[in-house]
Amino acid sequence: xxxxxxxxxxxxxxxxxxxxxxxxxxxxxxxGSVWKGISRKLLWRELLNFxxxxxxxxxxxxxxxxxxxxxxVTYMNFKHSPAGALNAQKTNVVLATSQHSEAGSxxxxxxMPDLAVETRAGITGVSNPEPVPLRNYKPANNPAKxxxxxxxxxxxxxxxxxxxxxxxxxxxDASAIRSDNLSSISKLSSYDAxxxxxxxxxxxxxxxxxxxTIKINRQTKPVxxxxxxSLGISPEAIYYSSPETYSKVNFWVNSGFTWHLSxxxxxxxxxxxxxxxxxxxxxxxxxxxxIGYYNGxxxxxxxxxxxxxxxxTQSFKxxxxxxxxxxxxxxxxxxxxxxxxxxxxxxxxxxxxxxTLQAGxxxxxxxxxxxxxxxxxxxNARITLITNNAPARVTTTWQLCANFLIEYRLTKEVSLYFxxxxxxxLKPLAEKENxxxxxxxxxxxxxxxxxxxxxxxxxx
Amino acid sequence: xxxxxAIIKGCMDGKRxxxxxxxxxxxxxxxxxxxxxxxxxxxxxxxxxEGFVKVFENINSFRSEGSLEGWIKRIMINHALNHLKKNRxxxxxxxxxxxxxxxxxxxxxxxxxxSPVSHETLMALIQSLPQGYRLxxxxxxxxxxxxxxxxxxxxxxxxxxxxxxxxARRMLRNKIEELQKNLNKEKINER
Numbered sequence: 001x002x003x004x005x006x007x008x009x010x011x012x013x014x015x016x017x018x019x020x021x022x023x024x025x026x027x028x029x030x031x032g033s034v035w036k037g038i039s040r041k042l043l044w045r046e047l048l049n050f051x052x053x054x055x056x057x058x059x060x061x062x063x064x065x066x067x068x069x070x071x072x073v074t075y076m077n078f079k080h081s082p083a084g085a086l087n088a089q090k091t092n093v094v095l096a097t098s099q100h101s102e103a104g105s106x107x108x109x110x111x112m113p114d115l116a117v118e119t120r121a122g123i124t125g126v127s128n129p130e131p132v133p134l135r136n137y138k139p140a141n142n143p144a145k146x147x148x149x150x151x152x153x154x155x156x157x158x159x160x161x162x163x164x165x166x167x168x169x170x171x172x173d174a175s176a177i178r179s180d181n182l183s184s185i186s187k188l189s190s191y192d193a194x195x196x197x198x199x200x201x202x203x204x205x206x207x208x209x210x211x212x213t214i215k216i217n218r219q220t221k222p223v224x225x226x227x228x229x230s231l232g233i234s235p236e237a238i239y240y241s242s243p244e245t246y247s248k249v250n251f252w253v254n255s256g257f258t259w260h261l262s263x264x265x266x267x268x269x270x271x272x273x274x275x276x277x278x279x280x281x282x283x284x285x286x287x288x289x290x291i292g293y294y295n296g297x298x299x300x301x302x303x304x305x306x307x308x309x310x311x312x313t314q315s316f317k318x319x320x321x322x323x324x325x326x327x328x329x330x331x332x333x334x335x336x337x338x339x340x341x342x343x344x345x346x347x348x349x350x351x352x353x354x355x356t357l358q359a360g361x362x363x364x365x366x367x368x369x370x371x372x373x374x375x376x377x378x379x380n381a382r383i384t385l386i387t388n389n390a391p392a393r394v395t396t397t398w399q400l401c402a403n404f405l406i407e408y409r410l411t412k413e414v415s416l417y418f419x420x421x422x423x424x425x426l427k428p429l430a431e432k433e434n435x436x437x438x439x440x441x442x443x444x445x446x447x448x449x450x451x452x453x454x455x456x457x458x459x460x
Numbered sequence: 461x462x463x464x465x466a467i468i469k470g471c472m473d474g475k476r477x478x479x480x481x482x483x484x485x486x487x488x489x490x491x492x493x494x495x496x497x498x499x500x501x502x503x504x505x506x507x508x509x510e511g512f513v514k515v516f517e518n519i520n521s522f523r524s525e526g527s528l529e530g531w532i533k534r535i536m537i538n539h540a541l542n543h544l545k546k547n548r549x550x551x552x553x554x555x556x557x558x559x560x561x562x563x564x565x566x567x568x569x570x571x572x573x574x575s576p577v578s579h580e581t582l583m584a585l586i587q588s589l590p591q592g593y594r595l596x597x598x599x600x601x602x603x604x605x606x607x608x609x610x611x612x613x614x615x616x617x618x619x620x621x622x623x624x625x626x627x628a629r630r631m632l633r634n635k636i637e638e639l640q641k642n643l644n645k646e647k648i649n650e651r
Binding site: 012015016018019020022023025026027028029030031033034035037038039041042045046427436 | 474476477479480483487488489491492495496504505508509512513516517577579582583586597600601602626629632633636
């Protein structure tokens with residue numbers, strides 16, 4: 001009985017065929033939110049599994065260009081700095097030395113010439129044809145100098161840091177000298193900064209003369225290191241491209257927080273954008289329209305003279321329900337929340353004015369949308385269908401932003417800023433089936449106040 | 461449905477435009493597959509969405525030797541089964557022993573259909589089946605699984621698979637007959 005029953009399971013083929021054939025040609029379209037969900041999930045997965053190889057070629061080229069520009073600016077700045085100039089010229093600077101009057105208390109003159117570091121032309125001294133590198137100098141190897149004080153030894157060891165062997169510009173053909181020319185020492189002091197900037201690892205340069213020991217300390221360069229917060233507005237014109245090209249003006253309220261370190265900065269913040277776009281509706285409606293007229297008999301009378309019937313007529317309008325299609329454009333408002341991550345480099349700075357180039361990515365989230373209803377002002381219209389042809393807004397968009405932050409200091413703590421901004425959207429802002437939208441871009445001008453906190457100077 | 465190699469290549473490169481084109485090419489057929497397994501349209505859309513995400517994530521493993529549609533369909537079915545397993549909605553409680561055999565044998569006569577039944581009606585009938593019946597019916601009738609394969613996939617016995625199929629057929633037949641009666645009544649009333 002049981003087996004019989006189970007065999008029945010293979011019967012009922014007609015039922016299977018009915019369903020198999022009945023559903024074989026079936027198609028069903030899901031709602032538009034399915035693709036949005038897929039797109040959003042794929043984006044998140046791409047972000048989580050970010051790999052430079054996934055980046056498009058154009059983005060990589062753009063990044064390379066950006067890096068090249070930043071590198072060039074940095075290099076130009078370095079080249080015009082004292083250290084850069086010194087390195088670039090590779091001229092000789094002489095660290096003048098001489099014998100000390102008190103034998104045994106000074107390093108061997110044969111050693112001292114090797115303290116010569118890079119010098120500028122014009123400072124000369126007695127050349128020492130065979131300078132002995134100081135790094136090879138050991139008091140123990142030179143019994144005559146055992147009387148060298150520990151302080152002097154320490155100084156001498158410090159000096160190895162500026163010996164020719166550690167300075168590439170001097171190594172090789174630099175004519176190290178032993179100098180009795182004291183005038184060169186006074187000239188030398190004007191180059192202290194350059195000398196010390198040759199190698200940032202030492203702080204003091206010591207010069208021995210017959211009468212005194214001159215110490216030149218590093219002239220420290222202050223480095224700014226502070227936080228700033230900003231608040232401002234930024235009207236921007238956004239250009240939408242294909243399939244229709246048009247532009248709209250949007251408004252942003254931006255708050256930002258930036259960490260400044262020397263000329264570099266890293267900023268983020270929150271921006272609230274009030275974005276407007278066109279709403280497009282197609283309205284199918286029927287209305288009672290006149291399609292002609294006819295003369296209808298209203299009454300009649302009998303002419304007493306001719307005794308004929310006179311028909312009195314009246315013109316009647318004939319209307320019919322006519323099908324119409326109308327388009328209505330509305331104004332849709334969207335609110336976005338934007339979070340940027342901007343890397344900055346201060347190109348110019350004076351006591352009052354500074355100009356900073358900032359660039360980086362930003363992500364925007366659609367937080368609310370207000371799509372206006374179509375305005376139908378046709379009398380006697382009976383609407384049969386309203387179709388919203390406005391494309392759906394993408395909920396998460398990524399942009400690349402670049403701006404010049406022009407900052408004018410009102411006080412030490414408060415600045416007024418102007419900020420021309422360029423944004424390029426990595427994806428279209430809207431999507432619609434079977435339509436490919438172009439990526440928009442925008443330009444804007446931000447204006448606001450920047451507040452500087454904890455402004456301090458760090459010695460390098 | 462023809463999807464050219466450029467679209468598949470674009471999908472492999474992770475290009476969203478290509479992914480959208482692939483989606484548009486197969487979404488309507490895959491939606492039907494998902495609807496067969498789901499209880500309602502919203503659930504079908506959930507399965508479809510996750511299924512397509514898996515398709516795009518695994519598109520690099522697709523070898524052009526077979527049909528792309530078949531490959532996508534296989535992913536959709538697997539995902540539908542996983543979805544139902546994850547949600548603990550595979551109630552195969554009844555085994556052969558608890559079935560009223562006589563009832564089934566008496567009702568096992570072929571049903572007659574006089575009126576064409578629409579796609580939507582057939583789909584609604586499938587969706588109205590209890591989950592266990594629906595799964596086995598789908599796998600056996602549409603995916604051409606054998607009872608052995610169904611048993612292995614759903615981790616049930618072959619007998620359970622056969623029982624579920626038999627009961628699904630019976631339930632569908634009853635529903636169609638009921639539908640038929642209603643249609644006949646309407647026709648009589650119209651006259």
